[in-house]
Amino acid sequence: MVDSIISSRDVNIFYADKQAIFGVDMDILPNKVTAFIGPSGCGKSTFLRAINRMNDLIPICYMEGCMTIGGQDIYAPEVDVVALRAQVGMVFQKPNPFPKSIFENVAYGLRIHKMAAAKSEMDDRVEWSLKSAGLWDEVHDRLDQPGNSLSGGQQQRLCIARAIAIEPKVILMDEPCSALDPIATAVVEDLIDQLRREFTIIIVTHSMQQAARISQRTAFFHLGNLVEFNDTKTIFTNPVDERTQNYITGRIG
Amino acid sequence: MENNPPEHIVAKFDKNLDKIKSVILDMGALVGTQIKDATALWFAFDEAEAARIRALDLQVNGMNSEVYARAEVLIVRRQPVALDLRETLAPINIASELERIGDHAKTLAKRAFLYTDERPAKEFFDLIAQMSNDVQQMLIDVLLAYSNSDIDAAARVREKDTAIDDAHKKMLRMVIAALSEGRNSEDLTTELVHMVLNSRNLERVGDHIVNIARFVNQIVEGHDLKATD
Numbered sequence: 001m002v003d004s005i006i007s008s009r010d011v012n013i014f015y016a017d018k019q020a021i022f023g024v025d026m027d028i029l030p031n032k033v034t035a036f037i038g039p040s041g042c043g044k045s046t047f048l049r050a051i052n053r054m055n056d057l058i059p060i061c062y063m064e065g066c067m068t069i070g071g072q073d074i075y076a077p078e079v080d081v082v083a084l085r086a087q088v089g090m091v092f093q094k095p096n097p098f099p100k101s102i103f104e105n106v107a108y109g110l111r112i113h114k115m116a117a118a119k120s121e122m123d124d125r126v127e128w129s130l131k132s133a134g135l136w137d138e139v140h141d142r143l144d145q146p147g148n149s150l151s152g153g154q155q156q157r158l159c160i161a162r163a164i165a166i167e168p169k170v171i172l173m174d175e176p177c178s179a180l181d182p183i184a185t186a187v188v189e190d191l192i193d194q195l196r197r198e199f200t201i202i203i204v205t206h207s208m209q210q211a212a213r214i215s216q217r218t219a220f221f222h223l224g225n226l227v228e229f230n231d232t233k234t235i236f237t238n239p240v241d242e243r244t245q246n247y248i249t250g251r252i253g
Numbered sequence: 254m255e256n257n258p259p260e261h262i263v264a265k266f267d268k269n270l271d272k273i274k275s276v277i278l279d280m281g282a283l284v285g286t287q288i289k290d291a292t293a294l295w296f297a298f299d300e301a302e303a304a305r306i307r308a309l310d311l312q313v314n315g316m317n318s319e320v321y322a323r324a325e326v327l328i329v330r331r332q333p334v335a336l337d338l339r340e341t342l343a344p345i346n347i348a349s350e351l352e353r354i355g356d357h358a359k360t361l362a363k364r365a366f367l368y369t370d371e372r373p374a375k376e377f378f379d380l381i382a383q384m385s386n387d388v389q390q391m392l393i394d395v396l397l398a399y400s401n402s403d404i405d406a407a408a409r410v411r412e413k414d415t416a417i418d419d420a421h422k423k424m425l426r427m428v429i430a431a432l433s434e435g436r437n438s439e440d441l442t443t444e445l446v447h448m449v450l451n452s453r454n455l456e457r458v459g460d461h462i463v464n465i466a467r468f469v470n471q472i473v474e475g476h477d478l479k480a481t482d
Contacts, residue, residue: 237475238335238475245258248334252260
């Protein structure tokens with residue numbers, strides 16, 4: 001039995017007096033892609049953002065319960081949130097490169113976290129990140145051009161390169177392909193599969209087919225509850241809970 | 254126990270699945286009639302009727318292709334998962350089992366001309382008629398079980414197959430006994446041997462029906478009884 005990298009115990013999340021997540025216990029395994037699925041408003045993105053404390057940025061949002069990464073309580077008072085987010089990277093729905101060059105987009109995080117002292121080291125790490133994100137061959141001769149001059153799919157891969165440059169343990173992805181065409185989506189999906197060798201990936205997706213294609217574990221959220229969390233194969237072939245079956249088959253439950 | 258999941262949000266999805274189901278039910282009804290009519294030929298042979306029953310084979314094969322084609326289109330359009338996927342894939346197998354049942358009915362019809370002159374004793378025909386009635390009833394029951402996603406009814410169908418197997422063994426013993434007497438004409442010997450083949454055809458029909466009953470389980474519960482039971 002492989003130990004989980006992320007564990008939540010009785011996590012409740014509130015937006016002011018409205019409860020969005022109800023007592024979620026979850027163990028996420030390392031080097032797997034875990035998909036969060038569920039209808040809009042089910043709490044999957046809220047729960048995802050609790051994993052790198054992005055919800056801290058919403059004043060009315062607060063959490064109860066315990067969330068650990070590598071055994072460490074990430075909500076403990078002594079935790080440095082900036083350092084935490086270096087461990088838990090995030091890729092968003094809409095590609096959001098900084099208004100800087102392709103090179104600087106990737107180098108930015110390395111600089112603030114002081115992860116590359118010499119220029120040659122910086123060059124190497126940027127190249128490694130872009131190669132890992134499957135973007136190097138397409139941009140190596142125009143690294144000085146603006147990040148937003150790239151196509152949507154390339155921009156999203158640039159954001160992935162930026163996230164992995166600082167070598168996080170975990171990458172959170174919130175509908176990373178929803179703004180991409182099917183070809184760009186396929187490239188990113190292939191990339192996600194490659195990246196799981198080195199990182200633990202959690203992806204929120206509205207596409208059942210995408211969850212079925214790229215994840216090994218799938219969690220179904222409904223009305224703020226974690227209804228079912230199982231191997232992806234089981235979820236999409238023979239789910240245990242009737243609510244899961246009704247959702248994934250598009251039935252009126 | 255019937256098992257009816259809620260309707261799909263996309264109503265067309267339900268219509269597509271229902272259409273596949275209705276082709277299976279029509280196909281089942283057709284092969285059931287084929288067996289009934291082929292059995293009747295042994296009691297009153299009619300060349301034209303035998304030809305008609307044989308010709309139904311084309312229609313059965315066409316329905317088999319239709320089930321496959323409809324499942325193919327449904328997969329492309331709806332990307333079914335879980336229960337829906339099983340309700341899409343299982344009919345391909347069920348249609349294939351029904352098609353085989355149709356083949357057995359065709360063979361039974363082909364062989365009926367043998368029994369026009371000298372005939373084996375009535376007891377052989379009684380046993381064959383009983384087997385034929387039993388498999389026809391099993392077929393109706395399994396189609397109902399499939400239609401209602403009723404795994405209890407499917408289990409009862411599987412149990413009934415034992416009676417068909419026993420009847421086939423009984424036929425074998427009766428024919429061996431009759432042949433052992435050694436007083437049969439060449440024609441009668443041939444007819445007796447073919448009685449075993451007829452009984453074997455019906456016994457195989459029972460097995461195909463059992464396979465269909467297993468697919469009902471697979472649809473509802475998601476695992477293959479043939480691999481576990």
